[in-house]
Every structure is written in C-alpha cells, then in structure tokens.
Amino acid sequence: MAELLRNLQDSRLVARFQRRCGLFPAPDEGPREKGAARPPGAEHLSAAHGPGGGAPANGLQRVAAPQTYVQKYIVKNYFYYYLFRFSAALGQEEFYITFLPFTHWNINPYLSRRLIVIWVLVMYIGQVAKDILKWPRPFSPPVVRLEKRVMAEYGMPSTHAMAATAISFTFLISTMDTYQYPFVLGLMVAAVFSTLVCLSRLYTGMHTVLDVLAGILFTAVLIALTYPAWTLIDCLDSASPxxxxxxxxxxxxxxxxxxxxxxxxxxxxxxxxxxxxxxxxxxxxxxxxxxxxxxxxxxxxxxxxxxxxxxxxxxxxxxxxxxxxxxxxxxxxxxxxxxxxxxxxxxxxxxxxxxxxxxxxxxxxxxxxxxxxxxxxxxxxxxxxxxxxxxxx
Structure with missing residues (x-):
C-alpha cells in the first residue's frame, strides 16, 4: 500500500499525463530568472515553476515555502489545452460563487441552500487538511505548471476535485426524487463534470494523482456521512431565534x-x-x-x-x-x-x-x-x- 501511495504521488505520473495530452516544457534557454516577465512576442506561454527545479517526489513528504519562477511551455494539442483550462475554471471558487446564486434565483432556493451547505463543509475540511498535512504539489521539472495563484498552497487533497464532486453529486441526489429527468443522464453529467475538473488538475500540473483521488474519496465519505442529516440541516434556519x-x-x-x-x-x-x-x-x-x-x-x-x-x-x-x-x-x-x-x-x-x-x-x-x-x-x-x-x- 505504501508503494502504491508513493507511485500515485510521483510527479512523473503527472508529467506523463501532460505529455500524452500534448503539453511539453520548452527547451531550456538559459538560467531562469526569478519573477522574470514573459518577453514580448515570445512564442510560448508562461507558467509558474516549482520549488527550485527539484527532483520528482518519490515519497510522501512535506514541502517548504515554494519558489515561483517563470517557465515556458509548448502546446502541441490545443483541444486538450482549452478543454482542461476551461475545466479548471469550472473548479474555481469564482464559478461556484456565480453558479450557486444562479441556482437560488432561477431554479430552487431549497436546492441552492443544500448545495451551499455541502460546498462549505467539504471546502473547509479540504482547506484545513492542506495546511495540516503540508504535502507538496507536483515538482517542476518534470511537471509543467500552468497556474500561479495557488502555488503558495499545499496540495493534499485537491479541493477542486472535492468541490466538483460535492456539487455535481449533491445536485444529482437532491433533484432525482423531485424533478423528472433520466437518472442515467443526470449521473453521466455529474460524472463528466467532476471528471473533467479532476483531470484538469493533473493537466495544469497543480496536483498529483493521489491528491485528486483523495479529494474524491474524502467527498464521497462526507456525503455518505451527512446524507442522513440533510433534511435536519434544511430545517435549522427555523429552529431558534x-x-x-x-x-x-x-x-x-x-x-x-x-x-x-x-x-x-x-x-x-x-x-x-x-x-x-x-x-x-x-x-x-x-x-x-x-x-x-x-x-x-x-x-x-x-x-x-x-x-x-x-x-x-x-x-x-x-x-x-x-x-x-x-x-x-x-x-x-x-x-x-x-x-x-x-x-x-x-x-x-x-x-x-x-x-x-x-x-x-x-x-x-x-x-x-x-x-x-x-x-x-x-x-x-x-x-x-x-x-x-x-x-x-
């Protein structure tokens, strides 16, 4: 089991996924300059570079404060590039802060309240777990990192995976007995949405396979544990002055x-x-x-x-x-x-x-x-x- 966990946390596994999807690091053109700006007319895009070009993670270990460097990369398959960049945006807090009010104003306030409660619960647990476990994000090289903002955060578990899984399957569970639609279709939509967000975390180089799987597992356990209390939670707002x-x-x-x-x-x-x-x-x-x-x-x-x-x-x-x-x-x-x-x-x-x-x-x-x-x-x-x-x- 320990060997399996080490393999799932290996940065080279993420790098192989990126290469298969057509994302490659640009050839090294000289020493990296910390905080260097992307030169005008550069043919490649810029991304965040990891802690000092460290070696791939072969064990379950912690990481110190990451360094942020500018790294160039080459895209050979733009279908996967735009698909996973879009999917990554669907996992951001900004998307849920927009989607959840839309659900409240246009679909069902009751459904919106339940989605928000579950989203808050899984996000808090996921965020706290990151700063308690302090496990590293994938190392670069060999991984290409496409996001800068979350570079200062730890990796385990993937809160993007947690949020996407929680929202999509809570939506499915909460509506399948109330609205008339094919359950298989709803299940497919929930699975595709959460899968795309999870794979986007590998493509952008922000999480290991272990981070993503842990996020899905944590969310599944939380939904299973809290589901019997969902009806009680719905009534709390009228419980007491x-x-x-x-x-x-x-x-x-x-x-x-x-x-x-x-x-x-x-x-x-x-x-x-x-x-x-x-x-x-x-x-x-x-x-x-x-x-x-x-x-x-x-x-x-x-x-x-x-x-x-x-x-x-x-x-x-x-x-x-x-x-x-x-x-x-x-x-x-x-x-x-x-x-x-x-x-x-x-x-x-x-x-x-x-x-x-x-x-x-x-x-x-x-x-x-x-x-x-x-x-x-x-x-x-x-x-x-x-x-x-x-x-x-």
Missing amino acids: LFPVCAIVVPFILCYNYPTSEYYSPTRADTTTILAAGAGVTIGFWINHFFQLVSEPTESLPGIYSIPPLTTDMLGLGLAKFSVGIVLTILVRQLVQNLSLQVLFSWFKVVTRNKEARRRLEIEVPYKFVTYTSVGICATTFVPMLHRFLGLL
Whole structure:
C-alpha cells in the first residue's frame, strides 16, 4: 500500500499525463530568472515553476515555502489545452460563487441552500487538511505548471476535485426524487463534470494523482456521512431565534483559528470567504423565515415534477434575474469591503491601501468575513425582494 501511495504521488505520473495530452516544457534557454516577465512576442506561454527545479517526489513528504519562477511551455494539442483550462475554471471558487446564486434565483432556493451547505463543509475540511498535512504539489521539472495563484498552497487533497464532486453529486441526489429527468443522464453529467475538473488538475500540473483521488474519496465519505442529516440541516434556519448567533460565531472562530503556516498563502483568505458566504446564506434564510420577507423556499415534496421547456421568455427572465442579482451583490460587496477595511485600518492605525496589511490575521479575517456574510445575506434576502419589486418573480 505504501508503494502504491508513493507511485500515485510521483510527479512523473503527472508529467506523463501532460505529455500524452500534448503539453511539453520548452527547451531550456538559459538560467531562469526569478519573477522574470514573459518577453514580448515570445512564442510560448508562461507558467509558474516549482520549488527550485527539484527532483520528482518519490515519497510522501512535506514541502517548504515554494519558489515561483517563470517557465515556458509548448502546446502541441490545443483541444486538450482549452478543454482542461476551461475545466479548471469550472473548479474555481469564482464559478461556484456565480453558479450557486444562479441556482437560488432561477431554479430552487431549497436546492441552492443544500448545495451551499455541502460546498462549505467539504471546502473547509479540504482547506484545513492542506495546511495540516503540508504535502507538496507536483515538482517542476518534470511537471509543467500552468497556474500561479495557488502555488503558495499545499496540495493534499485537491479541493477542486472535492468541490466538483460535492456539487455535481449533491445536485444529482437532491433533484432525482423531485424533478423528472433520466437518472442515467443526470449521473453521466455529474460524472463528466467532476471528471473533467479532476483531470484538469493533473493537466495544469497543480496536483498529483493521489491528491485528486483523495479529494474524491474524502467527498464521497462526507456525503455518505451527512446524507442522513440533510433534511435536519434544511430545517435549522427555523429552529431558534438565536440560530443566527451560532451561524456567525462558529464560522468566525473557525476562520480566526485557522491552522497557521510558515509563510503566507491565500488558503486562509479563501476559507474565510467560503465560510462567510455560507454563514450569510444561512442567516438570509433565517431572516426570510422569521420576518416573512420573501416567499418560503420550495421544499422537497413527495412527487415528481416535470422540468419546463426552455423558452426564449424563460431564458430572458432568468438572465434578467441573474443580472440584477449579480449587480446588487457586487455593489454590496464593494461597499462593505471598503467600509470594513477603512474601519479596521483606522482601528489598527494602518496606512490606507496598504496591501500587505490586508494579510494580517486581525484585518484579513474580519474584513473578508463581514464582506462575504453581507454578500450571502444580500443574495438570499434582498435580491429576491428586488426581483419581486421589479416584477421578475
């Protein structure tokens, strides 16, 4: 078993997958320059280079703070290149922060709430596991790395694989007994979506095979363990008038006590964003229930409902609702973020617009938590109210 795990974590396995898909490192044209920019007119694209060109990982080991170098690469198969770059984008937090509100405004608020709860749970566990295990990403060379932002994060498990698996199969499980559609077709869509995102993590050189398989396995176990409690979770927003206090305090404590790292990485900030958005959505549903500001969310009632045909009017209405919602949430996000940063900078006597100061624990966690909690409340409460006012419901 130990030998199998070492083989699955071997960077050369990822490199072989990249070569089969037509992605190759460019010939070495001289010493690498740390932080070097891509020269104008260069024929090859740029990517992040790993820790000092280290050797492939042959054991289960930890890694120190990664170095970021510019590396050139050659694409010989653009079909796979664009397919997996697009698939990688489907695994980013930005996609889910867009898709989940769309589900709430245009499909079913009940379904959206369940998806958000499961997404928050698996992402928090995955992010924390990364900073506890501290396992390395694939080494470069031999792997070509195509992303820079997450280079400062550890690799195990792949949270992209976790999020894609959780969203796709939670969506399938939550709708198969409510809406009328071929189960096999739904299963195929869920499997294809999650598989493409998982393979994209290998193609972009950001995860080993072991990272991806672990992410899928962790998610499967979490879904199996939490599934019996899904109905109970759906009712929590009406359980008690004090529920919002718990929904805010517990996630904030989890963010503020996030595992420390030897160097700064965006993992804590991303985790705070996810937990805060989940807290905001939970509070939004509580507000809707106790103050009856918007219609009650559609519950999972016995019976099968036909999916209405997609017409031009329905498409236009959905686009209008989504556009109105996104504009309002972006305005709220920008306003609350600016105000919270101003207050925190003033409180801690920090120079305004100091980007480095934003990374301090006492500033980063509060401003992101307040900002995205407000976004979650806005998306679930004020946006539907605006839809009703505009006659879009």
